[in-house]
Amino acid sequence: ELKVEQNPLFLSMQEGKNYTIYCNYSTTSDRLYWYRQDPGKSLESLFVLLSNGAVKQEGRLMASLDTKARLSTLHITAAVHDLSATYFCAVDIRNDMRFGAGTRLTVKP
Amino acid sequence: DVKVTQSSRYLVKRTGEKVFLECVQDMDHENMFWYRQDPGLGLRLIYFSYDVKMKEKGDIPEGYSVSREKKERFSLILESASTNQTSMYLCASRTDYSNQPQHFGDGTRLSIL
Numbered sequence: 645e646l647k648v649e650q651n652p653l654f655l656s657m658q659e660g661k662n663y664t665i666y667c668n669y670s671t672t673s674d675r676l677y678w679y680r681q682d683p684g685k686s687l688e689s690l691f692v693l694l695s696n697g698a699v700k701q702e703g704r705l706m707a708s709l710d711t712k713a714r715l716s717t718l719h720i721t722a723a724v725h726d727l728s729a730t731y732f733c734a735v736d737i738r739n740d741m742r743f744g745a746g747t748r749l750t751v752k753p
Numbered sequence: 754d755v756k757v758t759q760s761s762r763y764l765v766k767r768t769g770e771k772v773f774l775e776c777v778q779d780m781d782h783e784n785m786f787w788y789r790q791d792p793g794l795g796l797r798l799i800y801f802s803y804d805v806k807m808k809e810k811g812d813i814p815e816g817y818s819v820s821r822e823k824k825e826r827f828s829l830i831l832e833s834a835s836t837n838q839t840s841m842y843l844c845a846s847r848t849d850y851s852n853q854p855q856h857f858g859d860g861t862r863l864s865i866l
Contacts (some may be wrong), residue, residue: 686857687855689856696802720769726863732795732796740811741845743797745795
């Protein structure tokens with residue numbers, strides 16, 4: 645059974661600091677997705693990672709995928725308040741999409 | 754832009770009622786999904802459908818059924834609602850091209866009293 649584990653589940657950061665969110669999964673897959681969810685809103689796609697070693701960057705967020713380690717990371721650089729949200733990773737096994745529990749990020753001034 | 758529309762934003766029903774949650778997408782996507790979202794548990798897949806009249810069970814199908822009579826519409830049915838089905842329900846759709854993400858609706862917050 646595919647399991648997807650994210651950590652940490654809660655993250656409180658100061659503005660300007662760096663941090664990494666981790667996503668481990670239990671079954672071989674080369675397709676991993678990161679989503680963002682703002683309070684009361686639906687999920688918005690951030691990154692699609694399709695192969696080992698894939699790296700994508702958008703603004704202060706950078707995502708990477710290591711399929712051999714079954715690990716993806718979402719790195720936050722110089723955090724700003726606007727990044728406060730819940731971040732989910734999701735792993736795709738033949739259209740069966742499984743999500744991690746989410747990381748609730750709070751960025752404080 | 755892909756639009757996934759869920760019929761209700763908030764819904765309150767009573768224990769034992771049969772409840773229908775509707776989802777419509779406008780991008781001719783082959784695949785549609787129903788999740789429930791609970792604090793600390795993330796999104797859990799209830800059912801998905803990869804074609805009209807086709808369905809696959811997800812992690813937690815017990816107490817639910819689905820219907821996909823038309824490509825654009827995917828319905829989630831709670832056969833006899835129970836209080837432990839109080840949750841946020843999210844519908845998503847996705848094209849068959851596997852490098853594309855899912856597109857989500859705004860969610861239905863369902864309360865079973």
